[in-house]
Amino acid sequence: MNRSILALGLALVAGSAAADTTLRVHYAIPTIWADTQAALADAFMAANPDITIELDGPAEGYAEGVQRLLRESVAGTAPDVAWVGLNLWRVLEARSLAQPLDHFLPEDPEAVGYTGALLSLGRFEDTQYALGTSASTLVAYVNPDLVARAGGSMEDFPTDYDGIIELAAKIDALDATIEGVWVSPHDWRFQSFLGAHGGRPMTADESDITFDSDAGVAAATIYGRFASEAGMSTMSENDARQAFPAGTLGIMFESSSLMARFAEGAGERFDMTVVPMPIVAADEDVYLPTGGSGIVMLTDDAEKQQAAWDYIAFVTSPDAQKIIVETTGYAPTNALVVEDDSYLGDFYAQNPNARVAHAQVAQYAGPWYAYPGAEGVAVTDVIAADLLKVVEGADPREAVEDLAETTRMMLGFN
Amino acid sequence: MNMRESMSTLLLTGPAALALVLCVFLPVAVVFVLAFTNYQIGAPGIGWVGLDNFAQLFGSRMGRNAILNTLTYVSIVIPASVGLGLLVALGLHALARSLPRVSEMLKAVYFLPVAATLVAMAVSWQMLLHPSLGLVNTWSSALGLPAPLWLSDRGLVLYTLSAIGIWQSVGYNMVLFLAGLAAIQPSLYDAAEVDGATSGWARFWLVTWPMLGPTTLFVMVVTAASAFRVFETVATLTKGGPAFASDTIVYALYREGFVYFKAGYASAITVVFFLALLLLTALQIWVIERKVHYR
Amino acid sequence: MSLCNVSKRFGDTTVVSDFSLDLFAGEFVALLGASGSGKSTTLRMLAGLERPSSGKVLMDGVDVTDLRPAARNIALMFQSYALYPHLSVRQNIATPLRQTRLSAAARLPGAGLLSGQVRKAESEINARTQSVAQMLRLDGLLERRPGQLSGGQQQRVALARALVRDPSAFLLDEPLSNLDTALRHSTREEIRDLHRRTGHAFLLVTHDQTDALSMADRIVVMIAGRVAQCASAADIYHRPANREVARFIGAHRMNILPPGVEAASFHPRGMQDDIGIRPEALQADPNGALLATLTNAAFHGEETLLRLRTDAGAELLAVTEGTASLPPQGTKMRFGAQAARLHCFDAATGLRKEIKA
Structure with a gap:
């Protein structure tokens, strides 16, 4: 409401201005983003009175959002700028809808806080198509009460997978309704375990599958051991996301973006604690695929592109990133905002869990591989299905090798 | 018919016919064409692939899995939903004579799932069937029974969805059967009684079942059509998982088209599904109608 | 049984x-x-x-x-x-x-x-x-x-x-x-x-x-x-057992004359009882006991229905053979009936009373 009044006011004031541009902005997941987007738009328009931001009605989720963008592009009514899932901007790039951003980027991106790791989130074949706006990686959520009941403590919480499996088995044995550990059989989680072991899903030029390496087998083995040694069930993601806040699940590997939701869900019941992923390989070989959102430019109108870039630069600036971190719980994608305590020092003092998660992003962030081509999304479902087989007792090595073959065939790598 | 009359007839039917062509036939035709291409939503290019999409549906493991899952679901839901609908209708019909109030109330209870929004109901089901927190497993553990993963056990999920499908359609079938029962001439029951059909069972086979023939056919067609189209429960409760164990044809169609963006392949599934349903309905109408309308 | x-x-x-x-x-x-x-x-x-x-x-x-x-x-x-x-x-x-x-x-x-x-x-x-x-x-x-x-x-x-x-x-x-x-x-x-x-x-x-x-x-x-x-x-x-049966049986409803002079003109019991005469028993007869006005005559082929009103206001029906010539409406005619074809009912209970011819 305020926004529309402000927009009206700005429109009246800017009536005499020379270049009066309106940008249509698309975003998804209103449950997380609605307030944040309104605050960002207000702040941007206050700084740029000649540009009006018009937010499209949000899409339910990132997948629905991309579908809508594709439909709108077919109809010629696509917005100028879009916030999309970090794994989905490649769908737009593949259809030549996302505009390259390289000529807008400053000479020295590091100086404005765009580190190489963060730029890599939106880069493909040496061209920048997207800029990360919010980031999340896989972390472990822990219920300290259950850990204590199982004879452990948060002070000497295990830092390797063997220790976690041992602890989870003890938690699982507490009670019939209590589960030890849970992680979704899902492409992104698998890529995270893979990265923690120093593996990569594909070669750099995306011409072959590489997750059938020892790192890949080790990543799949974690699923197998969680199930066989720590009694992990095949309950669905929704079920697990209810079980953890309800206090019936000891350890849950999940996206750091769910932090606020879990903390709220756990409430006074227990002191939800975030623990970083155990890293197995040497630091230089490790990266964790980064979820979250990125922003892409869709307009090909030169004049609008400049205004769009102004908006993109703004939402990736330390000031806007501060807003995003404080209102969504996502990790920032601008290095300056993390390095300079004047931005988020107070926030981290109050949210130690967020500091753990954001430190992990800053240290290990890497691109979330989207498999190329028409079958790219379908492959992720096949990966999820095969991981479930490992959870149900299949041999990890055989499963991963089979999966790699299937994936190569689907993607046409043979 | 003179010229003026033809003109006014044309004027009356024309707009609706035009709307039908533009809004129904044209899109269907587009889907039929797309089914033979590799079109992806939003893609700049489009290529003719002949029957490849159909070969993929029937030849691939995923395609066959979706077809098999749908057939399993349908073969559980149709007989169970029609049978239970009939049973409930018979019970309520009999109850209406002795306890009309209770019968009316139960009727409303049975009809509730039909009137309720399925997506909202799916959320309730999800909560009820939660492996550790849900009411179903809480009770079954309390009674010392196993607490299965209703919606995330690959071997179980299809049956859970079938049960929900039955729960959802029994009420509607019940209402149709009640209408059918009300239309049976009371004198036929008297005749059966006089003819020596003294047990309820004998009267059912001699009068009720044959007289409900047309109703049963209609109920079967309606139930089959809705069972084959099962989608909302799959989309909200399982997303076709775990590991495609509850992937059905319409969900696969949604998945391929709107998650994988493979419009061509999704169109091919649509075409196959459309033709299959058309064939099924025609078969039921043409073959069975002759047998149940007693002409 | x-x-x-x-x-x-x-x-x-x-x-x-x-x-x-x-x-x-x-x-x-x-x-x-x-x-x-x-x-x-x-x-x-x-x-x-x-x-x-x-x-x-x-x-x-x-x-x-x-x-x-x-x-x-x-x-x-x-x-x-x-x-x-x-x-x-x-x-x-x-x-x-x-x-x-x-x-x-x-x-x-x-x-x-x-x-x-x-x-x-x-x-x-x-x-x-x-x-x-x-x-x-x-x-x-x-x-x-x-x-x-x-x-x-x-x-x-x-x-x-x-x-x-x-x-x-x-x-x-x-x-x-x-x-x-x-x-x-x-x-x-x-x-x-x-x-x-x-x-x-x-x-x-x-x-x-x-x-x-x-x-x-x-x-x-x-x-x-x-x-x-x-x-x-x-x-x-x-021999209908009572007035209801008498009225119910027969192709045409039986005429019932309430006790009075007109009923008595057929039979003396008519002074205190109902007298019933079937329409087919009521015949035009110049020497008949009852004088009535013809209000309507309808030709039905083999028979003709004559609707009559007596001076006392009773509505009667007579059936004659269809071959008889029809007098004009409003004609005053005399009607009679054979004593054997008269029925007598108790005015209060409606039960049949046997009468002698």
Whole structure:
């Protein structure tokens, strides 16, 4: 409401201005983003009175959002700028809808806080198509009460997978309704375990599958051991996301973006604690695929592109990133905002869990591989299905090798 | 018919016919064409692939899995939903004579799932069937029974969805059967009684079942059509998982088209599904109608 | 077979009250009443489809009040015929036999292939069905469905189904009401003939007195749930037991003259009692006792109906032969009647009083 009044006011004031541009902005997941987007738009328009931001009605989720963008592009009514899932901007790039951003980027991106790791989130074949706006990686959520009941403590919480499996088995044995550990059989989680072991899903030029390496087998083995040694069930993601806040699940590997939701869900019941992923390989070989959102430019109108870039630069600036971190719980994608305590020092003092998660992003962030081509999304479902087989007792090595073959065939790598 | 009359007839039917062509036939035709291409939503290019999409549906493991899952679901839901609908209708019909109030109330209870929004109901089901927190497993553990993963056990999920499908359609079938029962001439029951059909069972086979023939056919067609189209429960409760164990044809169609963006392949599934349903309905109408309308 | 002091109430309404009736072997009785007189309910109680609220149903002296219809071995032909539309004529006729002689398992299709006994029973049933069908001239129609038959054919199928079991009594509920006039005549003959041939006790329920008078040996007139009179057809017509029966029976409603001078002009009892004269007994007669004005004359072919008003204001009807020439309306005419054809009823109770000619 305020926004529309402000927009009206700005429109009246800017009536005499020379270049009066309106940008249509698309975003998804209103449950997380609605307030944040309104605050960002207000702040941007206050700084740029000649540009009006018009937010499209949000899409339910990132997948629905991309579908809508594709439909709108077919109809010629696509917005100028879009916030999309970090794994989905490649769908737009593949259809030549996302505009390259390289000529807008400053000479020295590091100086404005765009580190190489963060730029890599939106880069493909040496061209920048997207800029990360919010980031999340896989972390472990822990219920300290259950850990204590199982004879452990948060002070000497295990830092390797063997220790976690041992602890989870003890938690699982507490009670019939209590589960030890849970992680979704899902492409992104698998890529995270893979990265923690120093593996990569594909070669750099995306011409072959590489997750059938020892790192890949080790990543799949974690699923197998969680199930066989720590009694992990095949309950669905929704079920697990209810079980953890309800206090019936000891350890849950999940996206750091769910932090606020879990903390709220756990409430006074227990002191939800975030623990970083155990890293197995040497630091230089490790990266964790980064979820979250990125922003892409869709307009090909030169004049609008400049205004769009102004908006993109703004939402990736330390000031806007501060807003995003404080209102969504996502990790920032601008290095300056993390390095300079004047931005988020107070926030981290109050949210130690967020500091753990954001430190992990800053240290290990890497691109979330989207498999190329028409079958790219379908492959992720096949990966999820095969991981479930490992959870149900299949041999990890055989499963991963089979999966790699299937994936190569689907993607046409043979 | 003179010229003026033809003109006014044309004027009356024309707009609706035009709307039908533009809004129904044209899109269907587009889907039929797309089914033979590799079109992806939003893609700049489009290529003719002949029957490849159909070969993929029937030849691939995923395609066959979706077809098999749908057939399993349908073969559980149709007989169970029609049978239970009939049973409930018979019970309520009999109850209406002795306890009309209770019968009316139960009727409303049975009809509730039909009137309720399925997506909202799916959320309730999800909560009820939660492996550790849900009411179903809480009770079954309390009674010392196993607490299965209703919606995330690959071997179980299809049956859970079938049960929900039955729960959802029994009420509607019940209402149709009640209408059918009300239309049976009371004198036929008297005749059966006089003819020596003294047990309820004998009267059912001699009068009720044959007289409900047309109703049963209609109920079967309606139930089959809705069972084959099962989608909302799959989309909200399982997303076709775990590991495609509850992937059905319409969900696969949604998945391929709107998650994988493979419009061509999704169109091919649509075409196959459309033709299959058309064939099924025609078969039921043409073959069975002759047998149940007693002409 | 008899009904003893039977009453039937539905909620607060009494449909049949204190009804008694004996049906003897080989007799043809008609239960005649207007619609709503409770005759169908009586029939249903006799058949066992309704349970009396009080009173008993006896068969050969045995109380069968609580027995179901099939156990009473009574055949019932329904007004709507109630044929099973999904079964062929043959199957319809065979149903009572199949239901009583074969077990539920033996009725399953193909049971005859497995059991010799079932095969034997089936062939007996078939033979019996065939013979009943022949008797009712249905042999050409055995494979048709009821929906493919005419009304008269359907009626014969219903008769056949009722007869096939060799019942101890045969109840017919308005068997002719769905037939056209031509068919009614022949069917009446047929039913009488059937009664003669089978020798069963027949009970016919009808609202049509022609049916009752032409077919039955004995007629029970039912008015408002009670027996108004039970007698032979001739008795009912010539000696109605009370005013209601007198008015109900006969092609034309009986003229009733209230006590007074005009009634007394026919018979001295007319001073204190009602005098009834059937329209066909009231004849134009220059020396007649009654003077009346002709208000309307209607020619009906074989007969002419004359509507009259007496000076005292009573409305009367007279029937004369259709060949008589019609006097103009408004003509004052004299009418008389033979003393033997006069009826006398108590003005208060309506009961018949015998008078001497």
